[in-house]
Amino acid sequence: MSDFAAVEVDGLVKDFKGSIRGKRVRAVDGVSLRIEPGEVYGLIGPNGSGKSTTMKAVLGLLKPTGGRCAVFGRDSSKVDSRSEVGFLPEAPYFYRHLSGRETVNFFGKLCGMRGRVLRDRVDDLLELVGLWEARDRRLRGYSKGMLQRVGLAQALVQDPSLVVLDEPTAGVDPAGSREIRDLIFGLKERGKTVFLCSHLLEQVQEVCDRVGIISGGRLVNEGSLDELLAVENEVELVLRDAPPELLEQIGALVRVTHGAEMVSAGRARTTLEGVFLRETGGES
Amino acid sequence: MSQSLFFSPRKMWVIAGSTVTQLVRMKVFYFLIPIALLFIGLQFVDGFWFNGPDMLLPEQELRAHKSWCLGTMMVFSSLFAIVATALLIPGDVEDRTLYSILCKPVPRLDYLVGKLLGVVVVIGVAVLVMDLLLVLTLHFRAEAKLAEMIELMKVMKVGPEEAEVVKRELAEHGSTWNLQAGVLAHFLRACVIAAVALLISTFSNSTIFTIATSVMVWVIGSFQSIARDGIFRSQEMGEELTWADRVLGTLISVVFPDFQLYEAVADGAARAQEIVMGDVGKLLGLTGLYVGIYVVISWFVFSDKEL
Ligand SMILES: Nc1ncnc2c1ncn2[C@@H]1O[C@H](COP(=O)(O)OP(=O)(O)OP(=O)(O)O)[C@@H](O)[C@H]1O
Ligand SMILES: [Mg+2]
Numbered sequence: 001m002s003d004f005a006a007v008e009v010d011g012l013v014k015d016f017k018g019s020i021r022g023k024r025v026r027a028v029d030g031v032s033l034r035i036e037p038g039e040v041y042g043l044i045g046p047n048g049s050g051k052s053t054t055m056k057a058v059l060g061l062l063k064p065t066g067g068r069c070a071v072f073g074r075d076s077s078k079v080d081s082r083s084e085v086g087f088l089p090e091a092p093y094f095y096r097h098l099s100g101r102e103t104v105n106f107f108g109k110l111c112g113m114r115g116r117v118l119r120d121r122v123d124d125l126l127e128l129v130g131l132w133e134a135r136d137r138r139l140r141g142y143s144k145g146m147l148q149r150v151g152l153a154q155a156l157v158q159d160p161s162l163v164v165l166d167e168p169t170a171g172v173d174p175a176g177s178r179e180i181r182d183l184i185f186g187l188k189e190r191g192k193t194v195f196l197c198s199h200l201l202e203q204v205q206e207v208c209d210r211v212g213i214i215s216g217g218r219l220v221n222e223g224s225l226d227e228l229l230a231v232e233n234e235v236e237l238v239l240r241d242a243p244p245e246l247l248e249q250i251g252a253l254v255r256v257t258h259g260a261e262m263v264s265a266g267r268a269r270t271t272l273e274g275v276f277l278r279e280t281g282g283e284s
Numbered sequence: 285m286s287q288s289l290f291f292s293p294r295k296m297w298v299i300a301g302s303t304v305t306q307l308v309r310m311k312v313f314y315f316l317i318p319i320a321l322l323f324i325g326l327q328f329v330d331g332f333w334f335n336g337p338d339m340l341l342p343e344q345e346l347r348a349h350k351s352w353c354l355g356t357m358m359v360f361s362s363l364f365a366i367v368a369t370a371l372l373i374p375g376d377v378e379d380r381t382l383y384s385i386l387c388k389p390v391p392r393l394d395y396l397v398g399k400l401l402g403v404v405v406v407i408g409v410a411v412l413v414m415d416l417l418l419v420l421t422l423h424f425r426a427e428a429k430l431a432e433m434i435e436l437m438k439v440m441k442v443g444p445e446e447a448e449v450v451k452r453e454l455a456e457h458g459s460t461w462n463l464q465a466g467v468l469a470h471f472l473r474a475c476v477i478a479a480v481a482l483l484i485s486t487f488s489n490s491t492i493f494t495i496a497t498s499v500m501v502w503v504i505g506s507f508q509s510i511a512r513d514g515i516f517r518s519q520e521m522g523e524e525l526t527w528a529d530r531v532l533g534t535l536i537s538v539v540f541p542d543f544q545l546y547e548a549v550a551d552g553a554a555r556a557q558e559i560v561m562g563d564v565g566k567l568l569g570l571t572g573l574y575v576g577i578y579v580v581i582s583w584f585v586f587s588d589k590e591l
Contacts, residue, residue, distance in 0.1 A: 056383075059387045060387075061383060061387060062590055079389055079391045082387060082389040082390075085387070087384075087387040089383045091380075092380075092383075092384060093379045093380045093384075094381055095381055097305070097306055098305070107384070110295060110298055110385065110388040111388055112292075112389070151384070154384060
């Protein structure tokens with residue numbers, strides 16, 4: 001199985017019967033990508049660019065207009081390709097009459113789990129996604145972020161080798177999205193493959209090994225983070241407790257060096273996320 | 285899309301179980317309360333209310349009780365089958381719970397059969413409860429009638445043999461296995477109509493449309509024998525069948541389930557006629573056939589469905 005890519009998307013095209021006059025909308029236009037086992041891959045792009053559509057095609061929930069998708073070498077249209085995949089849909093929704101625990105239990109059973117193994121797994125997951133306190137409440141009363149967490153627990157229930165997360169942090173508070181980030185790190189450590197998309201670019205930057213940028217249904221750029229982010233001819237210098245004289249000296253050195261130029265200097269800034277976390281007591 | 289032939293009964297049961305939970309938590313069984321009240325209320329309505337000032341014979345009165353109860357069971361179980369099925373699958377599509385289910389290794393056939401099975405189980409329980417109520421009320425009513433008759437026969441000085449005959453006849457109109465065949469017929473009819481609603485809901489996605497169309501199929505299915513009789517009769521009277529009549533007749537009998545046999549068995553049960561075991565067997569076979577056909581077509585429609 002390890003000869004195969006975890007996810008292989010080959011020339012995927014997806015048209016939707018869109019407008020009322022029957023004109024077709026091309027949601028995905030010839031996307032090809034390959035995710036190796038153990039990799040964390042992030043797909044980023046504007047709204048409506050085809051991220052969710054690509055993911056659904058990988059899960060076999062949509063039938064491609066053209067091209068093919070495979071998961072660990074098994075065609076996505078086959079039921080058994082789904083046994084090694086956990087999927088968190090965007091804005092997930094579950095049966096409102098079930099409690100959090102019953103929901104995760106139900107999905108575990110659908111994956112063929114049962115008995116003690118399942119029960120322990122469900123409890124672990126509820127603990128992991130921070131829903132232990134709310135485990136016996138009906139989903140009808142869950143908030144958006146809590147539903148997102150149940151969705152995550154449900155996706156992980158059979159301990160799949162590939163986890164596909166469509167905006168895992170949407171609606172989750174900053175501390176929670178840190179936890180989700182750590183969870184993704186944990187998955188990666190255990191050799192799992194993660195395929196995610198998100199609008200929170202800092203987070204994508206933090207967790208992903210490789211990133212694809214999709215726009216208007218086309219993959220416009222793809223590569224490892226280092227490749228994508230490196231600015232060829234600039235170097236960044238961050239100093240702590242530097243006296244003003246030192247800065248003065250550095251500035252003078254730069255001025256006398258032929259061809260070099262100081263682009264910016266000033267106090268290093270933390271991110272808004274960082275400030276929020278510090279003030280609200282979420283651990284970082 | 286998931287045309288894989290592999291399916292697992294266990295996953296069907298998981299889906300069925302969750303469907304039962306869902307229906308129970310929607311509090312559908314509360315519907316049984318008005319029905320129970322109706323059955324009990326019927327106890328106190330005597331023949332006078334049904335058939336005008338002429339006194340009814342005791343067995344006529346019991347028969348009226350049975351046909352009212354059986355009729356209620358038929359209407360309730362069939363309508364319930366339609367509404368429940370129509371709410372469940374389009375509901376799953378609409379609120380996207382179906383995504384989460386089908387992205388687990390669950391064949392689409394398992395999902396469909398599971399949903400249908402869940403609805404059938406709930407209908408089965410509801411029918412059983414109603415059956416129990418019917419048997420109880422009928423029992424008390426028959427006992428009361430019997431006591432009345434014995435009193436009457438004492439006054440009229442009827443001989444013991446004749447009294448025996450009267451007692452036996454009355455007992456035949458009480459709760460018997462024949463009556464159970466009628467209950468079974470209604471249950472099976474509800475199963476067929478649930479499968480019809482399942483089929484319609486796989487391509488309609490709309491609860492209202494599914495309910496309206498299923499009710500139409502149900503009504504046409506119940507009356508199609510009459511429609512076909514009409515065509516037959518004109519044939520017997522020497523009229524040439526027009527091409528359109530033939531096509532219409534065939535189309536109706538293929539597309540719509542024919543509930544004639546179901547009706548006949550239930551009617552016989554209400555009249556306390558001897559029910560032929562063969563008819564019950566035929567009923568079971570017919571139900572299996574209809575449900576099988578509808579599920580297979582649903583599967584074909586559903587497996588190509590985009591979510
Ligand atoms: N079921 C559908 N029917 C018709 N059009 C659809 C359907 N699903 C998606 N589309 C269209 O396909 C395009 C891509 O949608 P998609 O959901 O993949 O975007 P996305 O990248 O996930 O956007 P977002 O960031 O908002 O989640 C959009 O133009 C959308 O309108
Ligand atoms: Mg999306």
